[in-house]
Amino acid sequence: MAENVFITEETVEGEADGPLAGRTVAVKDNISTEGVRTTCGSAMLEEYVPPYDATVVERLKAAGATIVGKTNMDEFGMGSTTETSHFGPTENPVAPGRVPGGSSGGSAAAVAAGEADLALGTDTGGSIRNPAAFCGVVGIKPTYGLVSRYGLVAYANSLEQIGPLAPTVEAAAELLEVIAGVDERDATTREAEAGGDYASAADGDVEGTTVGVPTELVTGVDEGVREAFEAALDDLRDKGAETVEVSLPSVERAVAAYYVIATSEASSNLARFDGVRYGVSGGYEGNWNEAFARAREEGFGEEVKRRILLGTYALSAGYHDKYYAKAQDARAWVAQDFDAALSEADVLASPTMPVPPFERGESLDDPLQMYLADVNTVPVNLANLPAVSVPAGETDGLPVGIQFVGPAFGEREIIRVGSALA
Incomplete structure (x- = not known):
């Protein structure tokens, strides 16, 4: 058993019949489960028990899945290693002594260790694809709006x-079929053109497919990661795919833009955790502001506090136009670049992570290193596109992932290409 995979182990039986009958699913601990505590990996919500299920959990139950627990995660999804969790770090089951990635590290570790057949994660800037790559499993970040966010404790909406x-890839596509689709409780959801049939796309047929390789997402990656990535591309070419070089010049600004937007939204979203509406109490001494400050001082960890401060600063009077507005302009630039690149190729390919899994403790002393490791994943979220990370071999015995990015609601395309490798 991998170390510290679950925050709460509890079995929730689904319907007797359905497409996931007999399958076990682990659920990330920022997704609401009725009667089962949902902590977001934070002391702030250590005892919080939701009175309702998230839409994705309702759909899991209706599909016959058995939920086996709530998985460990970086606190409020803020981290790339699952080391910022109030409940301690998760061990990488395929690379002992290394992090499993984050923020959905517990979910990826549960699948890699065989403690669940499938798992749900959340991806704000790579938080599904990063741990998928680091744990040698498959992870899909759907197009924004394909899956309901109702019941998800928001980090950056x-x-x-x-x-x-x-x-x-096929098993991930089967789970995507269950959770995707319109939800009247989430106005951002829409029906995809494919009608929700994703598993049938996992046929591995890449004959005649054009795979674009953005030079900016390959430059500067670890040498061993690059070799594994090139070998995966060779495999695709052997199966009939064509590769072409494309360019995404905006990605040099993507990480900066992402962290301004994400932290700004986080500072707004996390304002509700004040010890009155949600979270640990700040006590009753002094005035309300002092109680509010005590609740947040005790309830939030260092990384969450850092991101709230960054976001509050970016949104403050006099700085909104200087930072937040410029970040939104950069986001539009990233989206345009992806559109241009995808006009030359069916999918885009890059290493999921530029480095192999970090040693535990390595990035905690240098948060900037952790932020910059997201360079290949965050642009996809800024552009609201779908992406899948699939295993692409190893370097020095450590897992490497390859990421495929498709056009909006092009899940079938990335599933088809990804299934040629996994």
């Missing part, structure tokens, strides 16, 4: 999506 983690 305009960026995040719930998505599947699984041992194979």
Whole structure:
């Protein structure tokens, strides 16, 4: 058993019949489960028990899945290693002594260790694809709006999506079929043109497919990661795919834009955790502001506080136009670049992560290193596009992932290409 995979182990039986009958699913602990505590990996919500199920959980139950627990995660989804969790770090089951990635590290580790057949994670800037790559499993970040966010404890509303983690692309596609679709409780959802049939696309047929390789997402990656990535591309070419070089010049600004937007939205979203509406109490001494400050001082960890401060600063009077407005302009530029690149190729490919899994403790002393590691994943969230990370071999015995990005609601395309490798 992998270490510290679950925050809460509890079995919730689904319907007797359905497409996921007999399958076990682990659920990330920022997705609401009726009667089962949902902590977001934070002391702030250590005892919080939701009175309702998230839409994706309702759909899991209706599909016959058995939920086996709530998985460990970086606090409020803020981190790339699952080390910022109030409940301690999760061990990478396929690379002992290394992090499992984050923020959905517990979900990826549960699948990699065989403690669940499937898992749900959330992806705000790579938080499904990063741990999928680091744990050697498959993770899909759906197009924004394909999966309902109702019942998800929000980090950054305009960026995040719930998505599947699984041992194979086909299994991930089967889980995506169950959770995707319109939800009247989430106005951002829409029906995809494919009508929700994703598993049938996992046929591995890439004959005649054009795979674009953005030079900016390959430059500067670890040498061993690059070799594994090139070998995966060779495999695709052997199966009939064509590769072409494309360019995404805006990605040099993407990480900066992402962290301004994400932290700004987080500072607004997390204002509700004040010890009155939600969270640990700040006590009754002094005035309300002092109680509010005590609740947040005790309830939030260092990384969450750092991001709230960054976001509050970016939104403050006099700085909104200087930072937040410029970040939104950069976001539009990123989206335009992806549109241009995808006009030359069916899908885009890059290493999911530019480095192999970090050693535990390595990035905690240098948060900037953790932020910059998201360079290949965050642009996809800024552009609201779908992406899948699939295993692409190893470097020095450590897992490497390859990421495929498709056009909006082009899940079938990335599933088809990804299934040629996994």
